[in-house]
Amino acid sequence: MAKSAHGQHGPIPEAAVSRLAVYLRALSSLAETEVTSVSSEELAAAAGVNSAKLRKDLSYLGSYGTRGVGYDVRVLTEEIERVLGLTANQAVAVVGIGNLGHALANYGGFPGRGFPVRALFDVDADLLGVPVGGIQVSRIEDIAEVCAERGITIGVIATPAFSAQSVCARLVSSGVRCILNFAPVELVVPDDVEVRKVDLAVEMQILSFHVARRAGTRAAEEGTNGMVTNPS
Amino acid sequence: MAKSAHGQHGPIPEAAVSRLAVYLRALSSLAETEVTSVSSEELAAAAGVNSAKLRKDLSYLGSYGTRGVGYDVRVLTEEIERVLGLTANQAVAVVGIGNLGHALANYGGFPGRGFPVRALFDVDADLLGVPVGGIQVSRIEDIAEVCAERGITIGVIATPAFSAQSVCARLVSSGVRCILNFAPVELVVPDDVEVRKVDLAVEMQILSFHVARRAGTRAAEEGTNGMVTNPS
DNA sequence: GAGTGTGAAAATATTCACAGCA
DNA sequence: TGCTGTGAATATTTTCACACTC
Numbered sequence: 001m002a003k004s005a006h007g008q009h010g011p012i013p014e015a016a017v018s019r020l021a022v023y024l025r026a027l028s029s030l031a032e033t034e035v036t037s038v039s040s041e042e043l044a045a046a047a048g049v050n051s052a053k054l055r056k057d058l059s060y061l062g063s064y065g066t067r068g069v070g071y072d073v074r075v076l077t078e079e080i081e082r083v084l085g086l087t088a089n090q091a092v093a094v095v096g097i098g099n100l101g102h103a104l105a106n107y108g109g110f111p112g113r114g115f116p117v118r119a120l121f122d123v124d125a126d127l128l129g130v131p132v133g134g135i136q137v138s139r140i141e142d143i144a145e146v147c148a149e150r151g152i153t154i155g156v157i158a159t160p161a162f163s164a165q166s167v168c169a170r171l172v173s174s175g176v177r178c179i180l181n182f183a184p185v186e187l188v189v190p191d192d193v194e195v196r197k198v199d200l201a202v203e204m205q206i207l208s209f210h211v212a213r214r215a216g217t218r219a220a221e222e223g224t225n226g227m228v229t230n231p232s
Numbered sequence: 233m234a235k236s237a238h239g240q241h242g243p244i245p246e247a248a249v250s251r252l253a254v255y256l257r258a259l260s261s262l263a264e265t266e267v268t269s270v271s272s273e274e275l276a277a278a279a280g281v282n283s284a285k286l287r288k289d290l291s292y293l294g295s296y297g298t299r300g301v302g303y304d305v306r307v308l309t310e311e312i313e314r315v316l317g318l319t320a321n322q323a324v325a326v327v328g329i330g331n332l333g334h335a336l337a338n339y340g341g342f343p344g345r346g347f348p349v350r351a352l353f354d355v356d357a358d359l360l361g362v363p364v365g366g367i368q369v370s371r372i373e374d375i376a377e378v379c380a381e382r383g384i385t386i387g388v389i390a391t392p393a394f395s396a397q398s399v400c401a402r403l404v405s406s407g408v409r410c411i412l413n414f415a416p417v418e419l420v421v422p423d424d425v426e427v428r429k430v431d432l433a434v435e436m437q438i439l440s441f442h443v444a445r446r447a448g449t450r451a452a453e454e455g456t457n458g459m460v461t462n463p464s
Numbered sequence: 465g466a467g468t469g470t471g472a473a474a475a476t477a478t479t480c481a482c483a484g485c486a
Numbered sequence: 487t488g489c490t491g492t493g494a495a496t497a498t499t500t501t502c503a504c505a506c507t508c
Contacts, residue, residue: 301467
């Protein structure tokens with residue numbers, strides 16, 4: 001068997017995957033300027049990570065840089081896109097056309113292209129057939145049919161919490177294997193389905209923790225009292 | 233010095249903090265039923281993690297369970313809220329009242345209470361003074377004044393990428409130390425400012441990677457079936 | 465008996481630091 | 487000389503497994 005000099009070596013660590021998308025955006029910005037080559041130092045700065053981590057992450061893809069020079073913007077972009085599976089377009093369905101669903105539908109293809117929204121679903125009869133962002137809203141009951149018809153591969157759940165699990169089940173039984181969940185519940189899915197959750201309340205609470213901690217720390221350092229229990 | 237049996241022992245690992253908020257929601261659901269006590273096993277299932285991890289996470293807060301019994305829902309809820317700093321309400325400002333900003337403003341306090349939206353900002357003159365979700369939109373130039381006036385502690389950036397950094401700078405110089413960023417850029421902030429980023433394109437791309445990988449794996453295994461890929 | 469709390473082990477992830485190539 | 491690619495060292499996170507308490 002001929003061994004290629006390029007190509008993915010082994011499984012890419014999850015943590016690295018989630019940063020590849022970030023590098024990709026940084027590369028896009030560069031591509032818009034006249035820059036054709038970047039060093040790990042520069043790209044890392046643009047992506048907000050340190051350069052050793054960036055080089056390590058890229059090393060999982062293979063060897064696409066040039067020692068003493070850096071990375072070719074075009075080559076690296078294409079390589080990351082290939083690894084992330086962005087060469088084939090994924091068709092997206094958004095379920096739940098409330099405030100958030102509306103916003104998502106109007107994003108029109110999700111920033112960073114490659115993710116055209118191709119179907120919208122809601123229970124609200126008043127919305128049926130109404131075009132949002134150029135796409136008509138279909139009935140939840142028709143998820144299976146419409147998803148099959150339009151080749152949906154990614155489902156976005158933007159419904160209230162109480163209906164998220166049932167919507168999810170419908171999507172899964174329609175063959176959707178990737179789900180982005182904005183509803184504040186833990187979805188139960190088969191092993192071969194990938195779910196990612198975006199939870200605004202959780203993000204806010206994490207921020208809240210950091211404000212609180214900082215305030216506590218500051219009070220402690222203030223010399224006088226504080227709510228501090230932190231024995232360091 | 234009297235040593236309390238309770239209270240936080242040391243610094244709480246970042247990974248644990250980000251799950252506390254998830255446990256909190258699971259606890260809220262339980263509180264709505266008549267359940268007053270849960271085991272780590274049950275709570276872990278509701279939160280989508282394994283029970284060892286949950287127990288370890290909770291152990292960073294101190295010892296709030298009862299051996300042989302479990303955790304008191306009320307007590308644990310209060311403890312997590314205290315640690316996350318949810319006892320004091322954080323006032324939120326949303327900057328950029330486009331599709332997404334609109335949706336965020338209408339959330340009205342962010343699910344999971346404790347985060348009332350108290351200010352909205354946009355550059356669009358047509359929006360000035362228009363109430364969205366009950367709050368009037370103010371001018372970006374007035375960020376400093378309005379934030380001080382309303383005691384804003386958390387800023388949410390929902391502007392286009394090109395204005396995110398300048399909006400961020402305004403928020404920071406107005407004293408805001410926590411930022412939730414929806415714009416697809418890496419914000420540069422002083423060390424004492426905490427930024428969390430929510431990036432829909434990145435989430436989609438990570439999902440895309442998993443579809444691609446699955447498809448690849450399946451193709452490779454075609455013939456001899458089995459979901460076994462793990463070379464252990 | 466049942467289920468927490470936690471050291472110790474294993475797995476992951478990050479950072480260092482430098483050999484090796486353009 | 488300059489910068490990549492990567493083993494080795496370190497730090498963090500997860501998991502195990504069991505002593506301990508109710």
